Amino acid sequence: MLHLIACTDGSIYAPSVYSHSAWAATRTGMAVKVLHVLDPHRERAYVSDLSGAIGFDASTELTEELVKLEEAKARVARLKGEAILADAKRHFSSAGISEIETLQRHGALVETLAELEPASELVIIGKRGEHADFAKGHLGSQVQRVIRASVKPVLVAARSFRPIERFLIAYDGGPSVTRAVEFVFSNPLLRGLPCHLLRAGRIDDKATWYLEETADRLREGGFEVTTQAVSEPPETAITAAIIEQAIDLLVMGAYGHSPIRQFILGSTTTTMVRTCAVPVLMFR
């Protein structure tokens, strides 16, 4: 059976992820797989001993010491994870979803998703996670990596769920947004909802022609489409349109540029996910 993956870490975004997942599951009839990963963060060191001296059987001793340390931590994390998943199950049951499977895995989120994704249709994750209250207005550390690595659409949930009645497609003419349009066209997730098609940036005849072409394509699928072309930077144009048009969901292509460019210039995708207050459906 087709299913979607709801990623949870029990943070304040978790209830919203559950609600978004329940919404998507109800609309598409997909089953829900709730995923909680126990990331031991082996790349981080918990203790450090700066004595720089190594004694008898240094590597074996050190291995045992590290295992002992991580053992206790991991056990607590596992129990906490079980509680989180039980809570998720309650959420979904009360939302009337019966096809739920909970999954607890060891490892980093991105790698775990890479293993599970091929069999699923949609990944749902919160904009922020465990450290949500630490630096407000930033994007969760995992979200960006998940979006970048993902081969399936990713729905990034906002802090709270609001029924989705109208959505906006940020149309930049790129290949990922074309995939987004195809998904909207063929998938029952957004079927029947009014759509606002927005083109921002440099507007010329070609751009408007493509915009209308896409709108017609969507109208064929029974969508009620309004179009808008604004010669403003995408970030400001999209933010403004979301407010003006009372948009509940932003659909866009993700990360058109290389990580190096992003490292230097920043990326539209990251900015949009961070600043807009609505959930974002991303396509690679």
Added chain:
Amino acid sequence: MFSRNFTQDWFSNLRGDVLAGLVVALALIPEAIAFSIIAGVDPKVGLYASFCIAVVTAFFGGRPGMISAATGAMALLMVTLVKEHGLQYLLVATLLTGVFQMIAGLARIGDVMRFVSKSVMTGFVNALAILIFLAQVPELKVGGFAVYAMVAGSLAIIYLLPRLTRVVPSPLVAIIVMTVIAIIFKLDVRRVGDLGSLPDSLPVFLWPQVPLTLETLKIVLPYSIGLAAVGLLESWMTAQIVDEMTDTPSDKNRESLGQGIANFVAGLFGGMAGCAMIGQSVINVKSGGRGRLSTLLAGVFLLIMIVALGPWVKQIPMPALVAVMIMVSIGTFSWASFKNLSKHPKTSSIVMLATTLVVVLTHNLAIGVGVGVLLSSIFFARKVAQILRVTSELKMQPVPGGNKSKSKQKQEISANSRSQSCRIYTVTGQLFFASSDAFVREFDFKEVLSKVSIDVTHAHFWDLTAVACLDKVVLKFRREGTEVELIGLNEASATLVDRLGVHDKPDALERLLAH
């Protein structure tokens, strides 16, 4: 470089990596100097090498958090080259070593590490520790009360200080204390400055000054091959140890490539060849180092300290360095392997001891590992060869009008049934070069029979030796006038093809094990 794990590899453990990098850099100074002395070159050659190798492997290595620099195992292989031809030829050998290692990385030779058994690794590690210790002996032989007292004092500080505080590296404290004592009391001990020149600037790019002829290649080639092999082996083993300690994976082939680039760069900047260091990598992990940043900073801090503190480094008394190296040797040695000698199977212990012994005698880790791998393969073959059983059963051919009878000893001797006697040999198990003699011995060619059936449905023929042996058995029977029938040859020889075809038939392995 900008892979998915880029941030994770570099910046996920900032505090730990920075502190560990500092601790490791401090520990690298005495080691780099000591290993230069082993190789017979100026300390600056080892120090430049350590800087270059650490920095380059930080970027290109396959095991974040592993420390690579100038090492004792490599230094030991260079001794004759340096003695007979000088430093410039060592630099060329280093460049060539890098090229070989890069090729090994691109050819993905790292996968052969699986043939190196645990016992060989233990033997290797022990041999390495012994070699590091032996290299300190000449310095101890200089003798005198002052030397022994300083070594003992340094060791006391190194091992006892961590019981009081773990925020300062105790080897560093030992070195500082001993340096101060040596200066104040004007002790007559050898200083680092007596052993050759130290770096006074950043390393500069220079092409080795040797004639680029075939003659040069002939001189450096054997050394480069040895260096490349030892460097890769020690790096892979260290990577494996770090993998185990931190429970994170590494990429052996990327590591080979990284080591190759590192040695190439080291050769261009006047450094000697190096590889990963077990002792330093343990220190790094222990100090909280996990990411690539720790390796990079170890190299950078090393160079800063050497260039800035050069005049002070010159004053470090050798006995203090000897003490640090003794600590590294003790920490590298696998003391548990002594305890395990009585517990582990004898063959494992023989492999371990043979590896250690050969390395200590030849001063070449690659030869030792070769011997160890060979021995463990032989022992393994011998063990598997025991999985072979040949059973037989005598059957009477139905004689027209006669009564049918089963194989019973009485009938075996009875004269009238002999002409119709048929023996069925059932072969079960693994047939290959090591078990083929035993296989042939199981047949009784002296028995007079009219027909022999050999059922090999439940046997596996692994090589041509096995096939040849079966041929031999068949011919021998035929020579006696016995009719021979072979049953199940197709199933038995499925294993002969190099790949078992497991990949295209999902149940191939089950079928193989079942019959």
